[in-house]
Amino acid sequence: MESDPLERGAEISQPRVIEPGYTISTVTDKISSIVLGQRTRPGWFLGFGASFLLLLILLYAVTVLFAIGVGIWGVNIPVGWGFAIVNFIWWIGIGHAGTLISAILLLLHQKWRTSINRTAEAMTIFAVLCAGMFPVLHLGRPWLAYWLFPYPNTMWYWPQFRSPLVWDVFAVSTYLTVSLLFWFVGLIPDLATLRDRARTRAKQIVYGFLAMGWRGSAVHWKRYEMASLLLAGLATPLVISVHTVVSFDFAIAILPGWHTTIFPPYFVAGAIYSGFAMVLCLAIPLRKFYGLEDFITMRHLDNMGKIMLATGLIVAYGYMMEAFMAFYGADIYERYVTLNRMVGPYAAVYWSLIALNIVIPQALWSRRVRTSVGALFAVALIVNCGMWLERFVIVVISLHRDFMPSIWLMYAPTRWDWMTLLGSIGLFLTLLFLFIRYLPMISIFEMRSLVTETEGERT
Amino acid sequence: MPDVMATKRIYGLVAEFESPDQLLSAARRTREAGYRSVDAFSPMPIEGLAEAVGFHSTRLPLVVLLAGMFGAGGGFFLQWYANVVSFPLNVGGKPFNSWPAFVPITFEFTILCAALAAAFGMLALNGLPTPYHPLFNVPRFVMATRGRFFLCIKARDKKFHVDASRQFLESLMPFGVYEAEL
Numbered sequence: 001m002e003s004d005p006l007e008r009g010a011e012i013s014q015p016r017v018i019e020p021g022y023t024i025s026t027v028t029d030k031i032s033s034i035v036l037g038q039r040t041r042p043g044w045f046l047g048f049g050a051s052f053l054l055l056l057i058l059l060y061a062v063t064v065l066f067a068i069g070v071g072i073w074g075v076n077i078p079v080g081w082g083f084a085i086v087n088f089i090w091w092i093g094i095g096h097a098g099t100l101i102s103a104i105l106l107l108l109h110q111k112w113r114t115s116i117n118r119t120a121e122a123m124t125i126f127a128v129l130c131a132g133m134f135p136v137l138h139l140g141r142p143w144l145a146y147w148l149f150p151y152p153n154t155m156w157y158w159p160q161f162r163s164p165l166v167w168d169v170f171a172v173s174t175y176l177t178v179s180l181l182f183w184f185v186g187l188i189p190d191l192a193t194l195r196d197r198a199r200t201r202a203k204q205i206v207y208g209f210l211a212m213g214w215r216g217s218a219v220h221w222k223r224y225e226m227a228s229l230l231l232a233g234l235a236t237p238l239v240i241s242v243h244t245v246v247s248f249d250f251a252i253a254i255l256p257g258w259h260t261t262i263f264p265p266y267f268v269a270g271a272i273y274s275g276f277a278m279v280l281c282l283a284i285p286l287r288k289f290y291g292l293e294d295f296i297t298m299r300h301l302d303n304m305g306k307i308m309l310a311t312g313l314i315v316a317y318g319y320m321m322e323a324f325m326a327f328y329g330a331d332i333y334e335r336y337v338t339l340n341r342m343v344g345p346y347a348a349v350y351w352s353l354i355a356l357n358i359v360i361p362q363a364l365w366s367r368r369v370r371t372s373v374g375a376l377f378a379v380a381l382i383v384n385c386g387m388w389l390e391r392f393v394i395v396v397i398s399l400h401r402d403f404m405p406s407i408w409l410m411y412a413p414t415r416w417d418w419m420t421l422l423g424s425i426g427l428f429l430t431l432l433f434l435f436i437r438y439l440p441m442i443s444i445f446e447m448r449s450l451v452t453e454t455e456g457e458r459t
Numbered sequence: 460m461p462d463v464m465a466t467k468r469i470y471g472l473v474a475e476f477e478s479p480d481q482l483l484s485a486a487r488r489t490r491e492a493g494y495r496s497v498d499a500f501s502p503m504p505i506e507g508l509a510e511a512v513g514f515h516s517t518r519l520p521l522v523v524l525l526a527g528m529f530g531a532g533g534g535f536f537l538q539w540y541a542n543v544v545s546f547p548l549n550v551g552g553k554p555f556n557s558w559p560a561f562v563p564i565t566f567e568f569t570i571l572c573a574a575l576a577a578a579f580g581m582l583a584l585n586g587l588p589t590p591y592h593p594l595f596n597v598p599r600f601v602m603a604t605r606g607r608f609f610l611c612i613k614a615r616d617k618k619f620h621v622d623a624s625r626q627f628l629e630s631l632m633p634f635g636v637y638e639a640e641l
Contacts, residue, residue: 023606024502024503024605024606025605025606028502028605028606029605150537150541156545156546157546158541158542158545158546158548159541160548160550161538161541161542161560161561161564162542162550162553162557162560162561164563166564167563167564167567170563170564170567170568171563171567174567174568174570174571177571177574177575178570178571178574181574181575181577181578182574182578184578185578185581188587189502189503189604192604193502193604193605195604196601196602196603196604196605197601197604197605212582212587212588212589213587213588213589213590213591213592214587214604215500215589215592215594215595215600215603216500216501216502216503216603216604217498217499217500217585218486218498218499218500218501218505218508218509218511218512218514219498219509219512219514219585220585220587221501221503221504221505221508221509222504222509222514222517223517223519223581223584223585224504224581224585225504226517226519226520226581227519227577227578227580227581230519230520230523230573230577231574231577231578234523234570234573234574234577235570235574237566237570238567238570238574241563241566241567241570245563248563445502445503445504446503448502448503448606449503449504452479452503
């Protein structure tokens with residue numbers, strides 16, 4: 001399809017959501033061939049192998065943890081919440097961008113989300129799995145994790161429903177369930193495509209089983225779209241509630257540095273911030289490796305850069321207000337905690353956080369940075385590290401010096417802490433590599449709609 | 460060629476079209492011609508197609524609303540029952556029924572039940588999973604999930620007649636007309 005000069009003039013202002021020249025069938029073939037292609041690319045084996053090695057490190061660290069106990073970690077009194085909780089919040093925050101892209105942007109009719117929502121949703125599920133693992137590992141007796149749920153028992157005893165930690169159990173498990181439902185419902189029509197396109201008997205059976213006999217009936221589509229809309233409407237308040245509840249874990253405690261009302265909004269903004277950073281970290285190599293530049297265009301990267309900039313500014317406002325309130329208020333403990341962050345023994349961590357999370361991402365104001373794939377990737381990686389440091393600052397620095405100087409203590413992670421963190425990244429990437437090999441990483445049926453719509457715009 | 464025996468073994472007649480617009484106008488004309496048991500199949504949702512085959516509204520929102528209300532009631536009841544009736548637990552002198560603390564879990568239960576109802580309700584109303592369906596007997600029908608558009612007049616339609624209906628479908632200028640065997 002040749003584009004005439006007039007058209008090209010109109011495009012200069014904004015890059016396309018999908019490059020021209022695709023029809024419903026070619027879009028289908030291009031995306032499904034990544035899954036159905038017989039040959040697995042050597043690069044995939046390399047990536048999967050490296051991730052799997054990290055996963056093995058996790059299994060080793062967890063095995064030792066189960067055998068010996070949480071004493072192998074750096075946690076002690078007063079820093080009872082170490083890496084496990086830092087990692088928990090980091091991972092769950094990463095997950096939030098997936099829901100934002102798939103639910104909130106769906107409700108807002110943002111068509112550009114189409115080519116990234118599937119991967120982002122998968123990212124959500126894998127990140128929530130990684131997150132959910134940490135509190136359980138931290139329990140001390142992880143095999144009794146089911147005690148967290150209300151179930152009939154001989155003592156007629158119940159969880160402490162007034163505790164934010166129990167709210168967390170419900171928030172995270174609901175979040176995982178709803179994300180899975182949303183993801184799977186979104187996959188059904190594409191699974192039917194894979195069923196009909198698969199050549200080998202085994203694939204036909206597996207995809208056919210999962211597609212549940214989807215035929216694309218107009219009546220089915222009608223209910224299907226209604227269900228997607230309802231799920232999006234339900235997932236939107238849910239995603240905000242999840243990180244709010246996570247922030248309650250801190251805000252409801254009386255510890256200086258935790259006990260503040262700004263936590264819920266600023267946790268949610270931080271979650272979206274880190275989540276978009278992670279989506280960029282995944283989307284940029286994926287589009288390059290699988291040649292999907294026509295589908296995940298510069299427009300997507302630019303938009304995600306802008307969202308990162310906006311949420312990053314909200315996070316910066318949160319940091320500022322925390323510091324301001326400490327000095328504006330009369331609580332000497334609160335003031336001390338803030339000073340301790342800035343000039344105390346962990347000052348280097350605090351100032352790295354400010355640099356990585358606030359200062360460097362300001363580069364996103366520049367259009368040149370937002371349209372440069374390499375620069376965007378670098379900023380996204382930096383923000384991911386910065387958001388991890390933020391949780392370290394909140395959890396560890398607040399805990400290590402509280403009201404009574406006689407119990408002040410320094411916290412240092414052990415190699416088991418590091419191995420668990422690295423290993424969780426391995427778990428995440430392993431699942432992600434399996435996902436891109438066995439399921440369509442871009443929603444095929446939504447791309448078909450996009451192709452027909454953009455065709456209409458051009459004529 | 461098709462005798463009475465053959466008509467009984469047929470699920471319906473399927474016409475294949477090449478574009479969504481063709482399918483949409485064909486579906487409208489089929490309804491106008493008096494057919495009532497009509498269904499259309501497309502690789503992506505098409506605005507107005509469900510209405511064109513005579514399907515106007517779905518009960519799914521009602522199902523989801525009821526499930527959400529059940530979740531809200533059930534979630535609150537769980538906490539109230541546990542803390543007031545089953546095992547009254549005094550935490551910091553707060554009332555047993557300290558309802559503000561029960562709000563987050565009540566909310567999560569509401570969302571959980573409503574979302575389960577939305578996903579499984581959609582599947583149930585759509586009659587999925589359907590491991591076997593006569594339409595899958597049409598070899599060309601695999602294209603319905605790829606790039607082609609299909610219209611089916613079911614044999615159970617009162618107006619259905621193999622020859623007359625085939626002629627009618629042919630008049631809609633399809634890419635092809637096929638019989639779906641039961």
